Amino acid sequence: xxxxxxxxxxATAQRQPQQFLLPQAELWLWKxxxxxxxxxxxxxRLQQELNWQQPQLWLFGKAVCIPRRxxxxxxxxxxxxxxxxxxxxxxxxxxxxxxxxxxxxxLKQQFNAVLLNLYQQGDDHMGWHSDDEPELxxxxxxxxxxxxxxxxxxxxxxxxxxxxxxxxxDGDLLLMRAPCQQFWQHRVPKQAxxxxxxxxxTFRYIKSAP
Ligand SMILES: O=C(O)CCC(=O)C(=O)O
Numbered sequence: 426x427x428x429x430x431x432x433x434x435x436a437t438a439q440r441q442p443q444q445f446l447l448p449q450a451e452l453w454l455w456k457x458x459x460x461x462x463x464x465x466x467x468x469x470r471l472q473q474e475l476n477w478q479q480p481q482l483w484l485f486g487k488a489v490c491i492p493r494r495x496x497x498x499x500x501x502x503x504x505x506x507x508x509x510x511x512x513x514x515x516x517x518x519x520x521x522x523x524x525x526x527x528x529x530x531x532l533k534q535q536f537n538a539v540l541l542n543l544y545q546q547g548d549d550h551m552g553w554h555s556d557d558e559p560e561l562x563x564x565x566x567x568x569x570x571x572x573x574x575x576x577x578x579x580x581x582x583x584x585x586x587x588x589x590x591x592x593x594x595d596g597d598l599l600l601m602r603a604p605c606q607q608f609w610q611h612r613v614p615k616q617a618x619x620x621x622x623x624x625x626x627t628f629r630y631i632k633s634a635p
Pocket of ligand 1: 578612
């Protein structure tokens with residue numbers, strides 16, 4: 426897949442990230458990593474062009490629809506299993522592919538799959554969890570790009586009394602460095618006043634089958 430034009434290539438901000446040094450976790454946050462105009466254009470395109478789904482997962486022995494829409498996308502081998510369901514990746518959408526290249530270049534990573542989440546309204550949310558499925562290896566770095574409506578992003582330590590809340594805004598890029606997933610959980614809570622939709626891409630590296 427070719428790189429986008431050189432002008433698009435300059436689309437990401439070069440400013441320094443904010444750094445959060447937490448017990449057993451390190452977060453890096455690039456505010457407005459994508460400038461607003463570009464973030465808005467990407468948001469509209471992805472909202473319209475992707476095959477958004479609302480699958481059922483198994484939670485506490487019951488099948489329940491996830492409270493948001495999602496798409497799992499990546500290299501062909503990147504199947505992903507969580508909450509009792511295995512997801513096969515959708516082939517790369519050119520824009521998601523391009524964003525993955527930019528994120529990989531910025532963060533010196535080799536992400537090969539992306540979970541896209543669409544929160545259409547304030548009731549849509551994601552509960553407490555860690556990105557710790559076996560496919561990700563024992564110490565994954567996870568990056569997340571936010572587009573559209575600002576939403577709160579909470580983190581809490583699994584065993585100690587540490588918490589952090591960030592507001593993730595249009596165009597923000599967050600890196601959760603290992604061993605964050607091992608020791609911390611995160612969530613996007615319901616937010617009654619969130620008037621419009623938010624889209625989030627989390628970038629992951631899935632190992633090839635042995
Ligand atoms: O929407 C977000 O910011 C978080 C998404 C997330 O936690 C996940 O995909 O595992």
